[in-house]
Amino acid sequence: MLDDFFVRALFAGIGMAAVAGPLGCFIVWRRLAYYGDTLAHAALLGVALAFLLEINVTLAVFAVALFVSLALLALERRAGLSSDALLGILSHSALALGLVVISTMAWLRVDLMGLLFGDILSVSRIDVALIWIGGAAVLAVLALIWRPLFAATVSPELAEAEGMNVTKANFIFMVLMAVVIAIAMKVVGVLLITAMLVIPAATARRFATGPEQMAILAAIFGVVSVCLGLGASRLWDPQSGPAIVVAALCLFVLSLSPLARLVDRRRTARANDAREEGFRP
Amino acid sequence: MDHMAETPTASMKQAPDTTGPAIVSLRGAGVFRSGRWLVRGIDVEIRPGEILTLIGPNGSGKSTTAKMVLGIEKPDEGSAWRAPDLVVGYVPQKLSVDWTLPLSVERFMRLTRSLSKAESDAALARTGVAHLAGSEVRNLSGGEFQRVMLARAIARKPGLLVLDEPVQGVDFAGEIALYDLIGKIRDELNCAVLLISHDLHVVMAATDRVLCLNGHICCQGTPTSVADSEEYRQLFGARGAPQLAVYQHHHDHTHLEDGRVRHADGSITAHCHPDDGHHDHDHGSHHHDHHHPQHAQDENREGRN
DSSP states (O other), X not given: OTTSHHHHHHHHHHHHHHHHHHHHHHHHHTTOHHHHHHHHHHHHHHHHHHHHHTOOHHHHHHHHHHHHHHHHHHHHHHTOSOHHHHHHHHHHHHHHHHHHHHHHOTTOOOOHHHXXXXXXXXXXXXXXXXXXXXXXXXXXXXXXXXHHHXXXXXXXXXXXXXXXXXXXXXXXXXXXXXXXXXXXXXXXXXXXXXXHHHHHHHHHHTTOSSHHHHHHHHHHHHHHHHXXXXXXXXXXXXXXXXXXXXXXXXXXXXXXXXXXXXXXXXXXXXXXXXXXXXXXX | OOGGGOOOOGGGTTOSOTTSOOSEEEEEEEEEETTEEEEEXXXXXXXXXXXXXXXXXXXXXXXXXXXXXXXXXXXXXXXXXXXXXXXXXXXOSOOOOOTTSOOBHHHHHTSSSOOOHHHHHHHHHHTTOGGGTTSBGGGOOHHHHHHHHHHHHHHTOOSEEEEESTTTTOOHHHHHHHHHHHHHHHHHHOOEEEEEOSOSSEEETTOSEEEEESSSEEEEEOOOOOTTOHHHHHHHOSTTTTTEEEOOOOOSEEEOXXXXXXXXXXXXXXXXXXXXXXXXXXXXXXXXXXXXXXXXXXXXXXXXO
């Protein structure tokens, strides 16, 4: 079944979206979209180093993304700059450094467009296996740290006061993010990773009544986007990475449409009814 | 996962003293941030079932002291110790839930531990907000959210309940009711309560000990002579008498704007003298002969948010 490049692409995309959705919820809740962007830009440096040192690309991207996360933590403590500015520094230095390293390897012909926008139709069986094994591991670990990580999202101080190890949960979250960046780069490319983290989560927000529900819905919307995007790229031949993101965008726009608002309003009305019924003056 | 279970530091081996098993003990604890001491020399022990109220002006280190008790801030000098098996329930001063986060009251109740529906409903009913179980946290009023946060904290069956300005955003009648409720909860759960109060004058009548901070421990003792106090009458009238108490403040030195200290004899020093009023006092009614300007501002401020 995995002999067909299109089926491989579908599997790779679904694996990526299922993981990006739940993690993307934390990106949205914690307002970390720019952090996701920074890690994604650093991914290009990872690719360059992988070529230079002749190591596995996914592994190199993971390592560089993790290094950038740690650098951010260290700089936040020392540099006295806002994390906003630090992210700007890290993001674009990593991107520039990656491009410089790639351009110095004159003997190397790198498909830059493939790196920036993804090359999902060329994923190998090993890539698919890596995405699914890595993705399953990420989801399992996320489930394990869900309670402290979510409590720390609502209030770090409250979580810590009541005995949760917030530092550990946040560190593990950083590692998971690095894994997802490495996975997603192959599928949608460096420039569009953040889109797969943020857009399905934003769509899910319109329909979710709880955090867990929102994480699952985000994964589902992500998977649907992959299917729609790949389908469109087969029919009309646009580049598949951007097509997936455009599909995600379409779902988001639909979620803002009157149809979706109807669902939303009915739910709100129901909640209000419950509230008034239960109210004892 | 449980950082409460940290082993006591070497200097804390002798922490619990002879008068009873303390559940929390700060010894000479201080926090140093960006070139200055937020608080310094804090010696506090909290015992099971006692209500301790922290008062002091803005920036006096009330929250920092509470954070050392909670283990959120590690002391830069001295030490902080908590009983290893201590369950803490914390009601933070403010908690803003981002609109991107769908969070119902029912889910919020289970934030830091799993809870059966019955336990959750019982705790919500105890604070009088059972009807809000299905509501979105974002849509609650200030007073409703305070009660939900209190319900969440007591559902943990804590040994120590820490409340950071719990009456903030609550009207006067609600304030008395809330203080009354906190007193009852203490009796039911037999938990210690650490209460941070923004108000210099008014503390719960059930308070066992009041600790006044202004970068250091200014004074401490039992709140007494409540109903006959002039300030108390002016502020609240006779109506709130059973729930509220006045803690009077008269100090013998003035903390100037720049952090220096002016003493009764007019001399100015960088710090308080060891023999200033706050270092020795009885534990009955408190009449210090010095005055903090910040305290005065607090007393005069209009309204209570």
